Amino acid sequence: APTLVPAASTSALMLGHLDAGIDLQLEAVERARVARQGQVLAWSLLNLANGQAQRGDVDAAVDSADEALRLARDLDESVMIAWTGQSLAYCLAERGEASEALTVLTESAGSLAQHYPGAWRVWALELMVRCQLQADPAAARPTAEEAMALGDHIGLPMGRAWARRA
Numbered sequence: 001a002p003t004l005v006p007a008a009s010t011s012a013l014m015l016g017h018l019d020a021g022i023d024l025q026l027e028a029v030e031r032a033r034v035a036r037q038g039q040v041l042a043w044s045l046l047n048l049a050n051g052q053a054q055r056g057d058v059d060a061a062v063d064s065a066d067e068a069l070r071l072a073r074d075l076d077e078s079v080m081i082a083w084t085g086q087s088l089a090y091c092l093a094e095r096g097e098a099s100e101a102l103t104v105l106t107e108s109a110g111s112l113a114q115h116y117p118g119a120w121r122v123w124a125l126e127l128m129v130r131c132q133l134q135a136d137p138a139a140a141r142p143t144a145e146e147a148m149a150l151g152d153h154i155g156l157p158m159g160r161a162w163a164r165r166a
Contacts, residue, residue, distance in 0.1 A: 006047050013051050022051040029064075042071040042080055046087045053094045061091040069108065081108050082115040086124050093127065098134035105131065112146055119159030122151045126166040 005028045012021035025048035032041035045068035052061035065088035072080035085108020092101035105128055109115045113124035125147035132140035144166045151163025 006043065009047055009051065013054060018051060018055040022048065022055065025051055038071050038075055039077065039080070042068045042075065042077075042084055045071070046084050049087050049091055053091045058091060058095040062088065062095060065091045069104070078115060082110075082113075082124075085109055086116075086127065089131065090127055093131055098131040099136075102128065102131040102135050112143065119151070119154050119156045119162070122147050122154070122159045122162040122166070125150070126162045129166040 005024055009021040009024040009028070012018075012024065025044055028044040029041065029048055032038075032044050045064045049061045049065035049068060052058070052064060065084065068084040069081070069088050072084040085104050089101040089105035089108075092098075092104060105113070105124065109124050113121045113128060116124050125143055129140050129144045129147065132143055147163040147166035151160045154160075
């Protein structure tokens with residue numbers, strides 16, 4: 001099922017079972033390719049890329065995330081473009097390409113991640129700050145302040161945690 005596999009995979013990744021989580025996503029990617037389900041394929045590649053990056057397979061992660069973003073753009077799905085763009089930016093940042101990551105993130109999520117709703121926007125801002133610290137340090141403070149203000153305004157624990165990390 002398109003929602004069960006990402007949940008099981010994410011759970012495995014969060015519990016530290018990286019290989020199991022990645023294996024689930026590899027199967028999901030293959031099923032989506034065979035069925036020619038572009039939207040499911042994009043989501044599956046996004047989740048695969050995040051797992052690959054966590055495991056340290058950053059080149060494979062960048063390839064998976066890049067394909068996911070290209071599919072999302074072909075589908076013209078703005079929400080998917082933001083999410084897949086964030087995934088590619090995260091993978092590029094993990095590979096040490098902060099400037100490229102920042103470009104991808106701002107093009108897909110907006111200059112202050114405004115294409116994300118609520119606390120998820122704070123999550124994207126946190127990544128943006130990490131990239132800015134390497135690529136454009138002068139821009140990091142205002143972005144971190146935006147993340148803090150938004151995290152406090154939203155009031156959810158995870159949003160506040162991401163804001164403080166920024």
